[in-house]
Amino acid sequence: MTTRNDCIMRDAEDPFQLSRKKFHIPEGLIYLNGNSLGLMPLAAKARMSKVVAEEWGHDLITAWNKHGWFHLPRVVGNKLGNLVGGGENNVVVSDNISVNLFKVLTAALALRKGRNTVLSDVGNFPSDLYVVQGLQRLLPDQCSLKTVEPEQLLSAIDERVAVVMVTEVDYRTGRKHDVAAIVNKAHQCGALVVSDLAHSAGVMPVDLLADDVDFAVGCTYKFFNGGPGSPAFLFVNPRHQSKAMPALQGWWGHANPFAFETTFTPAEGVSRFQTGTPAILSLVALDAALDVWEGIDRQALAAKSKALNALFIELVEARCASHGLKLVGPRKMEERGSHVCFHCPQGYAVMQALIATGVVGDFRAPDMIRFGFQPLYNSFSDVHDAVERLAVLLDNREWDRPEFRTQKTVT
Numbered sequence: 001m002t003t004r005n006d007c008i009m010r011d012a013e014d015p016f017q018l019s020r021k022k023f024h025i026p027e028g029l030i031y032l033n034g035n036s037l038g039l040m041p042l043a044a045k046a047r048m049s050k051v052v053a054e055e056w057g058h059d060l061i062t063a064w065n066k067h068g069w070f071h072l073p074r075v076v077g078n079k080l081g082n083l084v085g086g087g088e089n090n091v092v093v094s095d096n097i098s099v100n101l102f103k104v105l106t107a108a109l110a111l112r113k114g115r116n117t118v119l120s121d122v123g124n125f126p127s128d129l130y131v132v133q134g135l136q137r138l139l140p141d142q143c144s145l146k147t148v149e150p151e152q153l154l155s156a157i158d159e160r161v162a163v164v165m166v167t168e169v170d171y172r173t174g175r176k177h178d179v180a181a182i183v184n185k186a187h188q189c190g191a192l193v194v195s196d197l198a199h200s201a202g203v204m205p206v207d208l209l210a211d212d213v214d215f216a217v218g219c220t221y222k223f224f225n226g227g228p229g230s231p232a233f234l235f236v237n238p239r240h241q242s243k244a245m246p247a248l249q250g251w252w253g254h255a256n257p258f259a260f261e262t263t264f265t266p267a268e269g270v271s272r273f274q275t276g277t278p279a280i281l282s283l284v285a286l287d288a289a290l291d292v293w294e295g296i297d298r299q300a301l302a303a304k305s306k307a308l309n310a311l312f313i314e315l316v317e318a319r320c321a322s323h324g325l326k327l328v329g330p331r332k333m334e335e336r337g338s339h340v341c342f343h344c345p346q347g348y349a350v351m352q353a354l355i356a357t358g359v360v361g362d363f364r365a366p367d368m369i370r371f372g373f374q375p376l377y378n379s380f381s382d383v384h385d386a387v388e389r390l391a392v393l394l395d396n397r398e399w400d401r402p403e404f405r406t407q408k409t410v411t
């Protein structure tokens with residue numbers, strides 16, 4: 001079994017020691033929840049203070065021009081585009097994933113007139129499925145949701161499918177879909193692919209252009225560390241940009257918003273998928289948070305992600321198996337993202353007790369404890385110490401107290 005000393009040695013050779021220093025890590029905290037809300041980059045904190053005091057406080061309305069606020073959704077979109085293999089001018093920051101999904105799904109369906117099936121899998125994030133269900137109620141003839149088991153998604157693609165809506169990494173099982181293979185099959189069948197990068201972008205190589213993905217959406221508060229509720233992004237393949245139209249038309253997607261014309265003329269390219277005024281403070285925090293990525297080797301990051309996940313699984317299975325913990329999802333690292341769920345009896349109380357010891361993960365109903373690993377700041381000793389505390393609290397039944405059983409709103 002890997003020892004604490006082995007972990008300390010691996011940390012000493014870790015090329016990401018420097019990037020860890022770019023985050024605020026509260027004293028004594030082991031944070032394994034970067035898949036839900038990333039740690040705060042120090043640069044984001046500094047930039048926020050400056051923006052609040054100077055740009056908002058002092059420059060007010062003139063800041064839209066003076067500090068480039070107006071262009072930020074596209075400027076930050078390009079930064080994200082580079083990080084997900086999306087190229088220049090194909091990504092824009094806007095709204096949240098749910099709203100962006102509505103926009104790209106309506107655009108994709110309109111490009112596949114005569115077909116109406118949106119194919120997805122039952123493991124997809126509920127909000128993604130809700131958006132399609134709402135669209136189906138609005139446009140019953142043009143949209144019909146079909147869900148299959150995750151393992152069946154690839155084989156269920158056929159000539160009737162208009163759009164395959166796939167979330168690359170499953171938020172519970174950590175299972176990774178082969179998006180390139182899905183795109184290949186979909187295109188052979190004349191269907192389009194909408195990919196949700198929520199649990200993959202920022203922690204594994206994503207190559208939207210190389211894989212020829214048609215549309216993509218992603219969020220920035222998880223592995224991109226943009227802060228609570230930081231805005232999402234969307235990608236439109238350049239092949240579709242002149243024809244794709246958002247069903248949500250707002251003045252920020254207009255070709256000339258300050259002409260205040262009464263009729264909508266779409267802006268060039270992906271920009272037309274913006275809706276209304278963006279949340280500038282969040283966008284500025286995100287802009288600063290993304291500077292952490294300068295010089296980061298994506299392959300090295302992915303390799304460390306796999307190593308952290310594999311170590312966590314190894315140690316939990318060695319130390320906690322007698323308490324009924326069972327790995328959720330595939331065992332092969334090539335088939336996984338960068339978070340791990342274990343079925344755990346009394347999982348909610350166990351996670352609350354673990355958080356009380358300073359190790360933060362989360363709980364997903366009905367019985368899963370979940371841990372996310374961001375190689376930019378998580379160390380091998382983090383993983384070791386987290387499992388050690390988990391094992392001790394299970395051995396001593398420390399979770400068996402009334403205060404750990406009361407379910408809070410956010411789990």
Ligand SMILES: *Cc1c(COP(=O)(O)O)cnc(C)c1O
Nearest residue numbers: 096097098125167171196198219
């Ligand atoms: C986190 C997550 C979301 C969140 O959607 P928002 O509308 O941005 O809150 C959506 N889809 C998936 C797959 C997620 O993991």
